[in-house]
Amino acid sequence: MKRLMQWLLAAMVLTSCNDWLDIKSDSVLLEEEIFGDYTGVQMAVNGVYREISVTNLYGKNLSWGFTSALARNYLTSGLPTELVEASNYNWKNSSVQEVTESTWAKAYNVIASCNNIIQQVEKKDSSFFNNKDIEKQLILAEMRGLRALLHFDMLRLFCPVPSGTNQGSPAIPYVTRYPEHQPERMTMEQVLENIVSDMEFAQEKLGPLDTLKFVAWTKGRQHRFTSGAHATPLGGDDFLNYRGLRMNYWGATALLARIYMWMGNEEMAYKNAEAIKRFVDTGWFKWTPANNHGNYDAYPEMSDPKRWEELLLGFYNKDNLENFEKAASYDHYFRMNEMEKLFGLETDDYRYKFYNRYNDNHRYLVWERPIASITNMSGTVTTNITHQCPLIPVVRFPEMYHIMIECLINKGQIVEAKALFSTLRIQRGVKEYALPDDPDDLKEKLVYDMIREGLTEGQTFFMYKRLNHDIFNGDRDIPMTADKFIAEYPNNETSY
Known part of the structure; x- marks a missing residue:
């Protein structure tokens, strides 16, 4: 019954x-x-x-x-x-x-x-x-x-x-x-x-x-998400568990930073973003290690497809891979035009390797089914398919760095903005290229980093819209006007 x-x-x-x-x-x-x-x-x-x-x-x-x-x-x-x-x-x-x-x-x-x-x-x-x-x-x-x-x-x-x-x-x-x-x-x-x-x-x-x-169940990624190694269930069942898959404190705080940035309230956006950064600074959330972010030249399957150490909030659909495969043609669908133009000389960036090295055809590992290149990697691939591939990223902590950097640039605090930007870039493997001092050039560099960070996760379009910025298609900027950013209001909902 x-x-x-x-x-x-x-x-x-x-x-x-x-x-x-x-x-x-x-x-x-x-x-x-x-x-x-x-x-x-x-x-x-x-x-x-x-x-x-x-x-x-x-x-x-x-x-x-x-x-x-x-x-x-x-x-x-x-x-x-x-x-x-x-x-x-x-x-x-x-x-x-x-x-x-x-x-x-x-x-x-x-x-x-x-x-x-x-x-x-x-x-x-x-x-x-x-x-x-x-x-x-x-x-x-x-x-x-x-x-x-x-x-x-x-x-x-x-x-x-x-x-x-x-x-x-x-x-x-x-x-x-x-x-x-x-x-x-x-x-x-x-x-x-x-x-x-x-x-x-x-x-x-x-x-x-x-x-x-819930600290014992939220401080480790293996408990925030289903991973085959979580602690004794809170409350005797799993309803209170897996806080990374439910609206949680960090997700709400990061989304508030995103919301306030959309509203133009940079003071509150910075405050909420900085609150998340403090958790990163204390090791509660961790940057994705180099070898899990595409740094294996020959074996991209070793990457974490959802970079789940950095994920503050995600949803879950066990059919992600099947849904993607139904939509994708392995010859044409879901590739950026020329990844090299997005990264320029900074090919040491882990994200370049993460996106660009899969079968040498500019594909993204984020949604694609990983396939082991060699036999002894099959365990890693099986684990990724079981625990990471169903994840749907909603908000990550690197976005909070982007928000803080943009706010600092807008306040004229260029030295502080560059220092924070360098911290992010070092974590992504970029070490040898200086950041510009000019505020407009630095902000444009930030835009390109936002693109690198958020490809295929659904946020990049809204970043362009908020900034009223032309849209980069992998080869060149597509000129945008205000009307191009606004979806048609549904036809059957225009009167009440």
């Missing part, structure tokens, strides 16, 4: 719907029965993480697929039609609109599930939960953090960059109730206020748990 009820919960709460907030009223009684047991709540929470990782969201469209094509991370030759058209910013093209509308619909469907869980959990006493108040606060913080993340990425895709001239313009709905059949679009300012409020709530509630209460 319990298994049946769990299946019904998943079908009821997380099924895709014709409209993005279509709620079935005849499910109310079933919903009350399922949320009457803490295991049902856990099942609903786990279902949200499963759904946020599907191909319509971070399992493809918002990672290696659509947004990476927008950033010209790939040659257009051989790409499917929707990604070719997206690479040309033909937002009105029907195949592009199919992608944007499916992404929008799935995002708000998952937001609805988050809101349902929040409302159900808020009205329950702490004694209801297996881990009492810890579990209640954890769920509320995670769901509000995910709600903020999804709204933020819909805002970044469908709206212009915030500015003094468009703060009062209609943006997207910020949905906080379940059910909500006809939400109203808020202004850019209102949406961002809600995003910050939700993410700061997550940061505040998760901080004492992840950094103090």
Whole structure:
């Protein structure tokens, strides 16, 4: 009976719907029965993480697929039609609109599930939960953090960059109730206020748990992610475990730095980024070692495909490799044009080797299935396929260095910016090339480092958009205008 009820919960709460907030009223009684047991709540929470990782969201469209094509991370030759058209910013093209509308619909469907869980959990006493108040606060913080993340990425895709001239313009709905059949679009300012409020709530509630209460399970990468070697489960089961795969304190803090940078609030962006750097400085998070970042000339399979020591927050889809292989042609798809132009003379950069040495055809190891070159490497490859390949990177700590460097350049603190930039570059194997003193040249160098760091993970396009920067396609810069950065608002959601 319990298994049946769990299946019904998943079908009821997380099924895709014709409209993005279509709620079935005849499910109310079933919903009350399922949320009457803490295991049902856990099942609903786990279902949200499963759904946020599907191909319509971070399992493809918002990672290696659509947004990476927008950033010209790939040659257009051989790409499917929707990604070719997206690479040309033909937002009105029907195949592009199919992608944007499916992404929008799935995002708000998952937001609805988050809101349902929040409302159900808020009205329950702490004694209801297996881990009492810890579990209640954890769920509320995670769901509000995910709600903020999804709204933020819909805002970044469908709206212009915030500015003094468009703060009062209609943006997207910020949905906080379940059910909500006809939400109203808020202004850019209102949406961002809600995003910050939700993410700061997550940061505040998760901080004492992840950094103090759960310290034995969060300080090591082998416990933050499934690795075959994790500690005794927190709370007697895995619901509280694997904090790198759930909205956590570091993820919320890093995302706040990203959000504030988008808003132009560099003071708060720097503050949150610096908080993450302090954890790096104390060894809580570690830089990927050279040999795990492409430094084996002959054996790229020794690399960590997801650089998981540096990953603050990631999602999980066990079908990542299969989904990529369905989309990719091994002759043409998903290659940058000329990697040498991105790295110039700095071919000692580990990232150059990581991206450029696989079968000598400019492919990326991040999403590709690793294949052992020699027999005694098969164990490494099997481990990577099992534990790293399902990961979907959402935010890494090197991005915090980029944010701090940009803020220092903008404040005129060039010496400090160069020192921090050199620290990052040394960790990536770049040692012999001096950084420019001119602020504009230094910032352009930073842009190219952001590209190197984030290829195929879905963030590069939004970096270009925030900076109103032309887009580098591996060979040359593609001139951009403001309208090219903004996806068409979904046709079936323009009136309420």
